[in-house]
Amino acid sequence: MLTEFSTLALEVLTSPWLLGLGVCATLLGIILGALPGISSTMTLAVLLPFSFSMSPHVAMIFLIGAFYGSVYGGSISAILLNIPGTPGSMVTQLDGYPMARRGDAGQALTYALMASTIGGLFGIVGLMLFAPILAEAAFAFQSPEYAVIMVFGLSMLAYASPGSTYLGIMSGILGLALGMVGLDVVTNLSRFDFGIHRLQGGINIIPFAVGIFGLAEVLRLLEKPLDSDRSASRIVSLWPSIGQIAARFGTAIRSSAIGLLVGIIPAAGSAVAVSISYAQEKKLFGKRETFGDGNPRGIVAAEAGNNACVGGALIPLITLGIPGDTMTAVLIGALLVHGLRPGPDLFVEHPDFIASIYVALALTVLVTFLLALPLMRVFARLLSVPPRILHVGVLILCVTGSYAVQNALFDVLLMIFFGGAGYLLAKVGVPTAPIMFGLVLGPVLEENLRRTMIVYGDWSVFLTRPICAAMLAVTVLIIAFPLITALRQRLTPT
Amino acid sequence: MSRAGATGKPARRHKAGQAAGGDEERRPALAELLAGGAFAGIALVGMTSLANNEYLELGRTGSDPGPGFVPWIALTVLLIGGVGHILIVLRRALVHGGFRAADGGFSPARLWMPGLMLLSLVAYQAALRPFGFLSASIAFAIVWVVILHWRSGEGLCARHVVQLPAEGVALAVGVYLIFRHGIQVPLP
Numbered sequence: 267m268l269t270e271f272s273t274l275a276l277e278v279l280t281s282p283w284l285l286g287l288g289v290c291a292t293l294l295g296i297i298l299g300a301l302p303g304i305s306s307t308m309t310l311a312v313l314l315p316f317s318f319s320m321s322p323h324v325a326m327i328f329l330i331g332a333f334y335g336s337v338y339g340g341s342i343s344a345i346l347l348n349i350p351g352t353p354g355s356m357v358t359q360l361d362g363y364p365m366a367r368r369g370d371a372g373q374a375l376t377y378a379l380m381a382s383t384i385g386g387l388f389g390i391v392g393l394m395l396f397a398p399i400l401a402e403a404a405f406a407f408q409s410p411e412y413a414v415i416m417v418f419g420l421s422m423l424a425y426a427s428p429g430s431t432y433l434g435i436m437s438g439i440l441g442l443a444l445g446m447v448g449l450d451v452v453t454n455l456s457r458f459d460f461g462i463h464r465l466q467g468g469i470n471i472i473p474f475a476v477g478i479f480g481l482a483e484v485l486r487l488l489e490k491p492l493d494s495d496r497s498a499s500r501i502v503s504l505w506p507s508i509g510q511i512a513a514r515f516g517t518a519i520r521s522s523a524i525g526l527l528v529g530i531i532p533a534a535g536s537a538v539a540v541s542i543s544y545a546q547e548k549k550l551f552g553k554r555e556t557f558g559d560g561n562p563r564g565i566v567a568a569e570a571g572n573n574a575c576v577g578g579a580l581i582p583l584i585t586l587g588i589p590g591d592t593m594t595a596v597l598i599g600a601l602l603v604h605g606l607r608p609g610p611d612l613f614v615e616h617p618d619f620i621a622s623i624y625v626a627l628a629l630t631v632l633v634t635f636l637l638a639l640p641l642m643r644v645f646a647r648l649l650s651v652p653p654r655i656l657h658v659g660v661l662i663l664c665v666t667g668s669y670a671v672q673n674a675l676f677d678v679l680l681m682i683f684f685g686g687a688g689y690l691l692a693k694v695g696v697p698t699a700p701i702m703f704g705l706v707l708g709p710v711l712e713e714n715l716r717r718t719m720i721v722y723g724d725w726s727v728f729l730t731r732p733i734c735a736a737m738l739a740v741t742v743l744i745i746a747f748p749l750i751t752a753l754r755q756r757l758t759p760t
Numbered sequence: 761m762s763r764a765g766a767t768g769k770p771a772r773r774h775k776a777g778q779a780a781g782g783d784e785e786r787r788p789a790l791a792e793l794l795a796g797g798a799f800a801g802i803a804l805v806g807m808t809s810l811a812n813n814e815y816l817e818l819g820r821t822g823s824d825p826g827p828g829f830v831p832w833i834a835l836t837v838l839l840i841g842g843v844g845h846i847l848i849v850l851r852r853a854l855v856h857g858g859f860r861a862a863d864g865g866f867s868p869a870r871l872w873m874p875g876l877m878l879l880s881l882v883a884y885q886a887a888l889r890p891f892g893f894l895s896a897s898i899a900f901a902i903v904w905v906v907i908l909h910w911r912s913g914e915g916l917c918a919r920h921v922v923q924l925p926a927e928g929v930a931l932a933v934g935v936y937l938i939f940r941h942g943i944q945v946p947l948p
Contacts, residue, residue: 316942433795435841436841457831491913666947693871
């Protein structure tokens with residue numbers, strides 16, 4: 267793997283086209299991530315169609331560049347406008363905005379950038395260390411283990427999604443049913459096509475993701491009058507002293523480790539990573555320092571955790587095919603479009619592709635660090651783009667991107683349908699991200715479940731194989747946990 | 761000791777007020793019922809589709825549980841879960857004296873603009889083939905740039921008559937150039 271990594275790294279660094287693409291993708295990601303209302307998932311979903319004409323390696327450089335860039339970009343609007351660009355930067359604003367208010371916006375952005383870089387590097391190292399180990403272990407898995415892992419992943423993803431756990435699990439099952447639309451791979455029988463021939467090919471992940479994460483978000487923003495008055499704080503000085511930076515180095519390391527570990531857990535996601543990182547630092551320094559009023563340590567903790575999480579979330583994606591969060595669920599869609607199925611086989615059949623993921627992440631961390639400092643004032647100015655341009659631009663991209671998947675207008679209609687449905691479901695309190703997870707994992711679950719039954723012919727196989735039994739037990743606990751908690755609360759005398 | 765404390769009456773009233781407020785908070789929103797209804801409704805539609813195909817009935821072909829197996833399980837759980845959610849919400853409403861007055865984030869009055877957007881998107885999609893991508897996108901973009909400008913509360917002045925359509929045209933042409941000539945997508 268190291269050979270592939272160094273060969274590809276050399277290729278990228280000596281190719282002006284690849285290097286330029288990496289730089290453009292990262293810049294695009296930073297800009298879109300910084301714009302309020304455009305989440306990292308939306309950024310990825312909208313930019314995904316641009317990668318269709320690229321080879322898988324080049325597509326990864328483009329998509330991971332945009333992914334990581336948008337994660338960092340989220341901190342810019344959090345610090346300058348007090349509006350988190352992405353869910354992962356919601357904690358950054360707690361200390362970032364007060365710093366900006368007292369005239370230290372530039373320093374706050376520099377702290378965020380440095381912490382992001384350390385977190386990003388931690389993520390790369392963690393990805394390169396843990397992914398091969400997990401993939402090696404996954405080689406021992408057969409269809410029963412895969413079936414159970416999919417159930418486990420789906421339960422975790424539904425459980426950890428924001429909002430009601432019960433509705434999250436129901437959403438995951440809805441996604442699972444949506445994954446069954448189209449021709450069955452074994453018998454070639456069509457399911458849920460309602461007489462529409464186009465549905466026999468199944469629901470394409472890309473129009474679905476663009477609708478549910480792109481269009482639904484714009485629809486939500488349209489409910490209220492648009493706020494076009496965004497006066498960002500001015501950036502005066504950028505550099506804190508070396509002593510100030512060194513004093514927060516430990517925080518960056520601790521938070522990066524937390525972000526990486528949380529990222530590996532399917533669905534835990536960046537919001538959980540930053541919350542734990544921040545809480546940990548508050549616990550350690552809460553007696554000596556105050557948090558929430560412009561403490562650089564708070565920014566460092568949040569940003570290091572947020573960016574380390576990116577590398578962590580890629581681990582279950584490439585080793586088991588389980589998305590770590592909504593962003594990696596969209597990335598799975600990209601892999602499938604390019605004919606690649608995530609899982610341990612990727613390490614044997616396409617080691618060069620795995621290397622391209624490592625190189626893409628390393629490149630984007632480097633590019634972000636080198637470009638963000640000189641361009642910080644430009645990013646700040648971009649925050650004043652009128653929302654009308656932003657929203658209409660996103661909408662045309664949603665339509666064009668959905669069409670571009672298969673050059674089919676039907677996909678545009680699907681995107682509009684799922685955008686509207688996702689918006690309405692979110693309005694009645696149903697978390698929509700688990701639907702995407704179900705759609706991605708459902709077909710894999712069904713295939714492995716039926717293969718298990720065909721090969722073993724008996725349900726007891728799920729209880730007699732130790733990994734299956736252990737994972738099933740954990741899954742049952744995950745599903746039962748909210749019920750047990752509710753029961754305990756009811757039984758506890760007030 | 762204060763008078764209120766001596767008589768106990770105002771204190772009781774305060775407590776009762778708190779309980780009423782607490783109950784109001786505990787009351788479910790009507791939208792929660794819709795969530796359960798949506799799941800149950802989707803499950804019923806899916807089940808109808810499965811039931812209309814005799815090959816998708818439950819039953820094994822050898823040891824293969826068949827193409828209807830996972831869909832039937834998923835829809836059954838969805839139906840039971842949806843109905844269960846409705847019952848839970850109704851029970852909460854019964855215990856806490858009805859539904860919450862303010863319905864959280866769900867308000868039908870706020871849906872008109874998103875609804876208009878969805879309708880215009882369907883029209884935009886339908887116009888793509890007969891009118892071509894560029895013309896349809898320019899029309900869609902100009903209309904929505906103007907609507908969103910109005911929605912932002914900024915007034916209209918003479919320069920906007922040129923600026924807003926120009927923004928719409930620039931957006932549509934920009935996307936067209938990137939997709940048609942940049943990544944070679946054969947747009948309609």
